[in-house]
Amino acid sequence: MHNKEPNKNTNNEENTSQVTDKVLPEPEDARAIANILKAVGVESFDTRVVAQLVEFVYKYIGEVLELSKTFAQYAQREDIKQDDVKLAISSLLSKSFTQPPSRDVLLQLCRERNAVPLPAVETYVGIQLPPKEFQLTTRNYQLKRKTTTESLASQELSETTGNTSVGESSSQRNQVEFSTMDTSE
Amino acid sequence: MPNDLDSFLFRFVLEYLQRKGYKGAADALRNALASEVPEDFHNPPLDMDDQVRNFLEFFLFVREEEKGLVEDYGKIYRWIDGCLEVVRVELGQLTYPLLVYLYLDLIRRERYEESQKLLEEWAPKFFEQSVRDELFSLKGVRRREQLNDNPVSQLYLKHRREIFVSQYAFELLCDFLVEHRLTSVFRCIMEHFHVKMEKDSQVIGSEDSKSSIGFFPYQEFEVLQKNEIHWRPLKESDYIVQEQDSQPESHTTLEGNTVDSNEVHPSIPIPKYPVGSAMLESEDDKLRRVSLGIETLPSSLMYTFSNTYDDMNCVDISVDGSTIVAGFDDSFIRFWDGKECGQYRLVGGKPLIGHCGSIYSVSLSPCGRFFLSSSEDGTIRLWSTKLERDLVVYKGHLFPVWSVEFSPLSHYFVSCGHDRLGRLWTTDRIFPLRLFGGHYSDVETIRWHPNCCYIASGSSDRTCRLWDLRDGNSVRLFGPHSASVCSLVFSNDGKKLVVGLENGQIEFWDIVQGRRISRLEGHNGPIWCLDVSKDDIFFASGSSDCFVHLWNVQSLNNSLQSTLSRDQLLVKSFQTKDSAVYCTRFSRKNLLLVAGANL
Numbered sequence: 001m002h003n004k005e006p007n008k009n010t011n012n013e014e015n016t017s018q019v020t021d022k023v024l025p026e027p028e029d030a031r032a033i034a035n036i037l038k039a040v041g042v043e044s045f046d047t048r049v050v051a052q053l054v055e056f057v058y059k060y061i062g063e064v065l066e067l068s069k070t071f072a073q074y075a076q077r078e079d080i081k082q083d084d085v086k087l088a089i090s091s092l093l094s095k096s097f098t099q100p101p102s103r104d105v106l107l108q109l110c111r112e113r114n115a116v117p118l119p120a121v122e123t124y125v126g127i128q129l130p131p132k133e134f135q136l137t138t139r140n141y142q143l144k145r146k147t148t149t150e151s152l153a154s155q156e157l158s159e160t161t162g163n164t165s166v167g168e169s170s171s172q173r174n175q176v177e178f179s180t181m182d183t184s185e
Numbered sequence: 186m187p188n189d190l191d192s193f194l195f196r197f198v199l200e201y202l203q204r205k206g207y208k209g210a211a212d213a214l215r216n217a218l219a220s221e222v223p224e225d226f227h228n229p230p231l232d233m234d235d236q237v238r239n240f241l242e243f244f245l246f247v248r249e250e251e252k253g254l255v256e257d258y259g260k261i262y263r264w265i266d267g268c269l270e271v272v273r274v275e276l277g278q279l280t281y282p283l284l285v286y287l288y289l290d291l292i293r294r295e296r297y298e299e300s301q302k303l304l305e306e307w308a309p310k311f312f313e314q315s316v317r318d319e320l321f322s323l324k325g326v327r328r329r330e331q332l333n334d335n336p337v338s339q340l341y342l343k344h345r346r347e348i349f350v351s352q353y354a355f356e357l358l359c360d361f362l363v364e365h366r367l368t369s370v371f372r373c374i375m376e377h378f379h380v381k382m383e384k385d386s387q388v389i390g391s392e393d394s395k396s397s398i399g400f401f402p403y404q405e406f407e408v409l410q411k412n413e414i415h416w417r418p419l420k421e422s423d424y425i426v427q428e429q430d431s432q433p434e435s436h437t438t439l440e441g442n443t444v445d446s447n448e449v450h451p452s453i454p455i456p457k458y459p460v461g462s463a464m465l466e467s468e469d470d471k472l473r474r475v476s477l478g479i480e481t482l483p484s485s486l487m488y489t490f491s492n493t494y495d496d497m498n499c500v501d502i503s504v505d506g507s508t509i510v511a512g513f514d515d516s517f518i519r520f521w522d523g524k525e526c527g528q529y530r531l532v533g534g535k536p537l538i539g540h541c542g543s544i545y546s547v548s549l550s551p552c553g554r555f556f557l558s559s560s561e562d563g564t565i566r567l568w569s570t571k572l573e574r575d576l577v578v579y580k581g582h583l584f585p586v587w588s589v590e591f592s593p594l595s596h597y598f599v600s601c602g603h604d605r606l607g608r609l610w611t612t613d614r615i616f617p618l619r620l621f622g623g624h625y626s627d628v629e630t631i632r633w634h635p636n637c638c639y640i641a642s643g644s645s646d647r648t649c650r651l652w653d654l655r656d657g658n659s660v661r662l663f664g665p666h667s668a669s670v671c672s673l674v675f676s677n678d679g680k681k682l683v684v685g686l687e688n689g690q691i692e693f694w695d696i697v698q699g700r701r702i703s704r705l706e707g708h709n710g711p712i713w714c715l716d717v718s719k720d721d722i723f724f725a726s727g728s729s730d731c732f733v734h735l736w737n738v739q740s741l742n743n744s745l746q747s748t749l750s751r752d753q754l755l756v757k758s759f760q761t762k763d764s765a766v767y768c769t770r771f772s773r774k775n776l777l778l779v780a781g782a783n784l
Contacts, residue, residue, distance in 0.1 A: 127555050
């Protein structure tokens, strides 16, 4: 009976971090994450957010340590050193947390692109669309003509008998095979 | 026995290296001179050149005074707070940047406990203001090695902060610093600030003494002020195909229009339309346009979306008021054609699926038959309302695209996003034609100038920029604002820019001279949308505080007051029943159309 009461409370009230603090002791990592959130300025948050972040942190650190172990092994060392960890972090940075390019790179890209003069506009009616292969309404399949044995036989027949009409209709009975094309989608 | 001078110099050089943080060099020097250097010294030897001696004495003196930077900052802060109003307004520009630079200096010298103490004690004073984000970012810089990675510290260290003070205020400040021997603060000011004695301190927002300004590229601002802006409207012959075959010049002189002084040649190729085209204003629009004035306020019509569950991000209404498009968080776009569905209640809305992320912005073409949508997945799609499907995908931004807008003459459109760039596209090319780079943070909103030759972009770095489309350069910088920019609109005469901020303020800028005309406390929440009536008399602003305000801007040219009160300009206020307003639009006939979501 004593055990049941705390459970009842947590079910009825909101699942904020303040409530669960009083009921259960928090693991250290969760407390650290909660402190980080408060330091960044997030004052109130759900406990599920903390759990999610803890999982994320575990996964990320696991990846970094695995990669740094690989680097240490490559350097024929047993222990992981700080340099291995630094290298691992910087290699994962380009994969997981991509950021927009730095300001210098951006400004250079701009300069290159803006040096090209704007193309002239011809007088049309309505809106101009790019060439067909870049539109989304293009046919994104291809018809592949495949001659069957029937049609081959009828072709022979038509050649020998000179009956071209027979040959035409059977060669028109093409087998349609679908193969998707690469569209801009 | 070593020479007095030599040993003194060795010791001096050692101190210098240690002070600047060159540990390796200092250790090497110490090892090399281990036996020969005396432990301590106080005064430079007497047989030195006077000037050198004064410099060395000052240097030593300064070294001794370096403890207690936290108390020093406290003294300065309290003194500036207690000054006369006039002086406080000017020197108030100093308090926040000084805090930042002292903190960064302490980190650079690896005096970590002091730096944390400084921030803990003094940063909370600035938390109420827009610089809060910068402070949070700086809090993350704990070690010297992190100085290079943090974007805010990089901005502050790379650029010198400009301060505009009068002679009197600056002398007061120097006297105070010398009197209380705050030499370290003085040195910090000399190193990191650029003090400008200006009589006319109206240039930067010193009117508002309460809010501190974060990073702002003052030097670039000065340079860009010198650019000339061609703000005048386009000649009709530039975008309308004339029926007569006669030369345009003689045509216009026959009508009595002067050619060069009133209108401008477009600097970019623009499309031309025949006279009856749906892209242009029709004769009917011009005839039936309601002429507004204080006596005749515009009629307004509001479309309220219910059951959106907070998913709706953006709405656009066509210029004739018949088509509405809305973009949602679940990557659907719905549009309603008023002509089909009936007048008062538009039900259903055809859902259009194509994007893979929330839609952040939609923009209808002037003819109303096409629209663009921009999304979190980094793409922009062109949709047709007649075919009810997407036609083209424009990929370029790899990050969420916050805003997209069709040009008033169609054919071109611009977009801006999280990658800090604005891009110019044409509907017939899947790659952008121009890249507008220069903002320090995401670009939130982007708008066309009525003459299609310029673009204004507003960003969360609290500035707006005006871009020339021909070469993609920034020609004006508008700022600093007190919060990030949410919405923009140009006046129809092309001379003014109205900026809506996230803290509910509205600012008016004169584009031609690059000066702020005035500031207005508009709303209690972020201003999501602004639009100006076709004759530049009224403008409407809509915000998340569930109000649409109608303001009279005719009087704006006459009064050059810095901060206007609401009563002076507010003409009418429409309160929605709990609906945040996402779009306000004056139709071609001066009808005010508003759209919002009732959660």
